[in-house]
Amino acid sequence: MSDIEFTIRGHVAQVKLNRPKSLNAIDPGMDRDLRAAWDEINRNPEIWVAILTAEGERAFCVGADVSKGTDRAGRMALGGGLTGIGGPLVTLTKPLIAAVQGYALGGGFELAMCADIIVAASTTQFGLPETKAGIMGECGVMHRAIRQLPHHIAMGMILTGERMKAADAFNYGLVNEVVEPAELEEAAQRWAERIAAASPLAVQAAKAAVLQRLDWPLEVALATRFEPIEAYAFTEDRHEGERAFAEKRKPEWRGR
Structure with a gap:
């Protein structure tokens, strides 16, 4: 190219x-x-x-x-x-x-x-x-x-x-x-x-949630479910973030 x-x-x-x-x-x-x-x-x-x-x-x-x-x-x-x-x-x-x-x-x-x-x-x-x-x-x-x-x-x-x-x-x-x-x-x-340096999956979920509801009224956006954020709860990175916080260390993200 x-x-x-x-x-x-x-x-x-x-x-x-x-x-x-x-x-x-x-x-x-x-x-x-x-x-x-x-x-x-x-x-x-x-x-x-x-x-x-x-x-x-x-x-x-x-x-x-x-x-x-x-x-x-x-x-x-x-x-x-x-x-x-x-x-x-x-x-x-x-x-x-x-x-x-x-x-x-x-x-x-x-x-x-x-x-x-x-x-x-x-x-x-x-x-x-x-x-x-x-x-x-x-x-x-x-x-x-x-x-x-x-x-x-x-x-x-x-x-x-x-x-x-x-x-x-x-x-x-x-x-x-x-x-x-x-x-x-x-x-x-x-x-x-x-x-x-942040969790890549959390970053992607946050970007999707923000942009998908950018032009919606605030009260509607607040009451909306965001599937990418809900799905993030079941990822390895979510658990790694919790472990790293408890162990007072830097997280090692895998993007999974």
Whole structure:
């Protein structure tokens, strides 16, 4: 997969966008390779957390590569299904960290917002250029922006097409951490290690429960059964957590 680098180190999967000369714009081939990466992350029980990065200093991703046309369904390829644009939505069951630098525009901004944790280099510029460029296609990025940013801040970005700097994104709660570009990879890895130190099955159950009821009224969510959490009660990791607590030692998770 030349335009996508996929590696596994320990329990951490690394997915790297690798078209820096095209500002990591996603073409149909990249889209298919990303889908293969998400499928492997979901399938492989040894993968507990994933990091999405991009090659080059200029851009994380500027969205779909319009120069390469559309996929066979006649719609732009984007994100291997992670954004739900151009096909069925792919739900990543493992935590995803996006390490973002340079331009994160349009669909690239949306791809970052699909992550559970965002670490941004100080050089990052988030943007929704659709209205400014006069090109309006899919609007998934706008739906996500209005949910992840304060209402008027998101509307300002959407209506003007102006960009947001990393420091402002941090202040608005869009990103978890801002670091210097040279520290971006290390910061993302540090987040991955912190997540991997927890029970992987508990993390996956918690993510599923939170996202499945995100838009439900609180009283309904509180009264809802969560099958992944109930199933976790019968796992080896649940018992290991209890033993480790009683024995005052660090748990040894097995993901079972």
